[in-house]
Amino acid sequence: MNSYVDSYPSIQICSLGTAREVDHSTYDGVITIEDSLVDEPLRVNKADCTQLVLCFDDITSPKDDWVLPNKKHIKSALNFAEELNGGSLLIHCHAGISRSSAVALAIIAKGLGTGKEKKAFKELERINPNCAPNALIVRFADEILERGGALYKMAKSMVRLTG
Numbered sequence: 001m002n003s004y005v006d007s008y009p010s011i012q013i014c015s016l017g018t019a020r021e022v023d024h025s026t027y028d029g030v031i032t033i034e035d036s037l038v039d040e041p042l043r044v045n046k047a048d049c050t051q052l053v054l055c056f057d058d059i060t061s062p063k064d065d066w067v068l069p070n071k072k073h074i075k076s077a078l079n080f081a082e083e084l085n086g087g088s089l090l091i092h093c094h095a096g097i098s099r100s101s102a103v104a105l106a107i108i109a110k111g112l113g114t115g116k117e118k119k120a121f122k123e124l125e126r127i128n129p130n131c132a133p134n135a136l137i138v139r140f141a142d143e144i145l146e147r148g149g150a151l152y153k154m155a156k157s158m159v160r161l162t163g
Helices: 016-021 071-083 099-112 117-127 135-144 150-158
Strands: 010-015 029-034 050-055 088-093
Touching: 010 016, 010 099, 010 117, 016 029, 016 088, 029 071, 029 099, 050 071, 071 099, 071 135, 088 099, 099 117, 099 135, 099 150, 117 150, 135 150
Parallel strands: 010 088, 029 050, 029 088
Antiparallel strands: none
């Protein structure tokens, strides 16, 4: 059995503005989800902690030259979180509401295992009461985690999805 099941990193979700101000050395890892047109990207000092940078916009269908989230992004985030072995993780996007919440939900759902989708959402709401996960990211997470639609359906019933 994978040691990741029934555990996941201690997660904090925030906005880019807050992520710029925190002491990154208090985390084992940072997942930065930045817009495709970001002017001043946040890069964490490697001596402080490891960082995964994902670049996609908060959209659920093609729009102009914006970058859609894709399964590769979600798989990268899941692998990064697993490598932390239960350590602490800061996940941020521009506002700290949609993309970061959806990625956090994927990590929590993977850690809790199949059949615990409701518990995953309750945990996400505890971490980020203002969450509104990106619907496309949740749909991809559902597919990657092989939840047969359960994660996505739970998201629609419990929280406001964006997109």
